Amino acid sequence: LEDSTTGGEPAEDVRISILDSDELEIGHDFTDSGGRFSIDDVPRRSSTLLVEHPENRTVKIILVPGDHAQISVTLTPGDGVDEYDMSGESHLSESVLIGSTIAALTLLAGLAGMVGGLEAYRGDRYRRTWWLSFFGLWSRGMLFIGPMFILLGMGMAHVARDQFTDYTED
Incomplete structure (x- = not known):
């Protein structure tokens, strides 16, 4: 922010450092034109993210790398x-x-x-075939094609229900 009301654009060339618990630098990077940075091979333990830019306040963030997908930092003018x-x-x-x-x-x-499907092939138990096929719908196989084939199979089993040995007209 430039005067507490304007600004807010991504800042380029801001030095981002990551420090371990002994304040030793693990790695660093500079932000790109979009204000983004990436530091590779950071161990997953409590660390400090240090954001430094001339004429702006330094920001120290204590975090565990990997717990946050995106970290937004606002730089404010001043010292400290x-x-x-x-x-x-x-x-x-x-x-x-x-x-x-x-x-x-x-x-x-x-x-x-x-x-x-095997029960339908055997043709012995209509209700068991129907329920097993119904539960098979929850497998989300290929998200559209799998459930479509299961529903088609259930429809074909319904049409051929008289061929099941245990089916009686209710």
Whole structure:
């Protein structure tokens, strides 16, 4: 910001350093014309991001690299240091757990759909075939094509339901 009301554009050539807990520099970079930077091979432990630019206040941000997809920093004119603590609790483990659970349920639903197809091939149990095929829809196979084939198969099983050995007209 130039006068607390104007500005806000991305700043180029701002030095960004990352420091470990002993204040030793792990790596540094300069922002590009879009105000973006990237520092590779940073260990995942508590670190300090140091943002320095002439005629602006220095910004120190305590964080754990990888916990934040994007970090916005506003440079303000003046001298001194502004410190922020973004090292709060990471939600990475919860994200991994949710993703793994969805993947496992997707695989189980896909397996149910395959068993439903085998049941339809055997032609013994109409209701079991229908329910297994229904659960197979939750596998999200190819997001459109897989469920379309499952629905077509369920429709064909419905048309041929008289050929199942356990089906009786209700």
